[in-house]
Amino acid sequence: MSSQVSSASLVAELKSLRERVMGISESVISTTDGLLVAADTATVHPESAAALTAAMLGLGTRTAAEFGVGELRDVVTRCSGGYVLVLAIGRQALLMILGDEGLDLTALHRESPAAVRRLADLLGIELPPSPGVSSRSVPGA
Amino acid sequence: MSDHPAPRTARNIPALLLALRQEEFNGAVTVSGSPGGTIHLERGLVLAIETPGTPTAETLLLRSGRISEAAWNAALAATGSTDGRLERALIAEGALSAAELEIICAAAAFDGAFAMALSTPTGWQVTESATPPALALRPGLEPQQLFDETTHRRTRLTALWGPPAELSRTRFRAATRSGNEAARIHHRHQDLLAAATGRNTPRDIGFALGRGLFAVMLDLARLDARRLLHADQARPADTAPSVAPRTPPAGRPTATVGPLPRRTPGHHAPAAQHAPHSPTTPAEPPIASSTEKGQP
Numbered sequence: 311m312s313s314q315v316s317s318a319s320l321v322a323e324l325k326s327l328r329e330r331v332m333g334i335s336e337s338v339i340s341t342t343d344g345l346l347v348a349a350d351t352a353t354v355h356p357e358s359a360a361a362l363t364a365a366m367l368g369l370g371t372r373t374a375a376e377f378g379v380g381e382l383r384d385v386v387t388r389c390s391g392g393y394v395l396v397l398a399i400g401r402q403a404l405l406m407i408l409g410d411e412g413l414d415l416t417a418l419h420r421e422s423p424a425a426v427r428r429l430a431d432l433l434g435i436e437l438p439p440s441p442g443v444s445s446r447s448v449p450g451a
Numbered sequence: 452m453s454d455h456p457a458p459r460t461a462r463n464i465p466a467l468l469l470a471l472r473q474e475e476f477n478g479a480v481t482v483s484g485s486p487g488g489t490i491h492l493e494r495g496l497v498l499a500i501e502t503p504g505t506p507t508a509e510t511l512l513l514r515s516g517r518i519s520e521a522a523w524n525a526a527l528a529a530t531g532s533t534d535g536r537l538e539r540a541l542i543a544e545g546a547l548s549a550a551e552l553e554i555i556c557a558a559a560a561f562d563g564a565f566a567m568a569l570s571t572p573t574g575w576q577v578t579e580s581a582t583p584p585a586l587a588l589r590p591g592l593e594p595q596q597l598f599d600e601t602t603h604r605r606t607r608l609t610a611l612w613g614p615p616a617e618l619s620r621t622r623f624r625a626a627t628r629s630g631n632e633a634a635r636i637h638h639r640h641q642d643l644l645a646a647a648t649g650r651n652t653p654r655d656i657g658f659a660l661g662r663g664l665f666a667v668m669l670d671l672a673r674l675d676a677r678r679l680l681h682a683d684q685a686r687p688a689d690t691a692p693s694v695a696p697r698t699p700p701a702g703r704p705t706a707t708v709g710p711l712p713r714r715t716p717g718h719h720a721p722a723a724q725h726a727p728h729s730p731t732t733p734a735e736p737p738i739a740s741s742t743e744k745g746q747p
Binding site: 332333335352390391410411412413414416417 | 483485486487502503504505506507509510513514520523648650651654655658659
């Protein structure tokens with residue numbers, strides 16, 4: 311990961327995602343080992359969020375492997391007062407999104423692949439050639 | 452039965468709903484857009500509207516604190532004896548009265564219609580098998596009632612503030628006010644001012660406080676008229692914490708040998724002890740602690 315990334319541009323990207331998807335309240339970018347990279351937060355403690363995000367991903371990956379349900383796509387925690395989502399930015403970074411109970415999941419699924427790609431560009435992370443949903447153009451049978 | 456020739460050719464959502472009312476349709480209309488939403492119908496009457504644009508009846512009840520999480524869960528558990536109907540369970544459990552529930556459900560449906568009318572839908576789908584809403588109004592509302600109320604609300608806000616769609620996208624920040632002035636603000640408005648941080652839209656404030664979109668927008672428009680709000684964007688420089696990206700140090704960190712030094716009262720220099728770690732979590736007393744606060 312490039313060390314000369316402008317945090318302002320990362321925060322601007324997070325802010326833009328928050329403004330485009332109804333219900334996103336805060337978001338945090340961290341490394342896969344739980345170090346804070348950038349945050350667009352109001353109430354949550356960014357450092358704690360970064361650490362928990364890494365733990366959530368670790369648990370999700372391990373669970374997926376244990377039960378043989380394929381590659382982990384994202385981790386979604388649904389609570390009575392909202393959602394916590396963890397999306398991977400390549401193999402080195404994570405995006406945690408905190409939303410209220412009205413989070414527009416449809417819009418999030420529409421917007422997040424492009425947002426993840428832009429964040430990966432900013433962070434100098436190379437994404438795998440087929441980044442999940444957006445380019446599922448595998449020629450079928 | 453599954454073919455709806457009339458609705459498919461409807462020009463817009465209101466025309467579609469009126470056609471479905473004629474048909475006495477049972478099912479749901481899923482609207483895509485920003486925000487989209489789901490309109491639940493029974494005999495063509497609107498039972499509930501679920502949209503990211505405004506809190507549902509469930510959120511209104513729980514977030515406002517009208518119903519506790521425990522009471523909600525108890526009612527959920529009791530739905531087995533009320534044919535799976537959460538409304539009946541809530542009333543049977545004494546969580547709230549039938550009249551109050553009806554008011555909340557109707558308010559949520561009107562707010563849903565209003566929220567969805569703030570943007571142009573990109574498409575819709577009519578389905579007969581949709582997940583039923585958590586709370587529904589029975590009998591539902593006549594679609595025409597929803598349209599009339601939505602028109603009324605839009606007119607009201609336009610007269611008071613300006614274009615409702617623009618108001619719904621505005622992120623207000625509370626203006627600084629003198630103590631004298633603050634004393635004259637209604638506590639309902641004070642909650643709103645506290646929630647207006649410049650980050651949230653009226654919809655976000657509605658979800659945070661458990662209030663419907665229209666009520667929040669109306670109050671914000673009134674507060675703005677009293678110059679108690681600034682309609683500006685949050686300044687990213689202020690809200691963003693220090694976010695300098697960190698890279699792990701190039702070399703391996705030197706391993707610390709032995710236990711961590713511990714500070715003991717009365718000694719100025721830290722004295723090495725055999726405890727493997729110093730206590731970090733105050734809730735849990737360290738196992739190796741020499742003096743335990745035993746219970747009498």
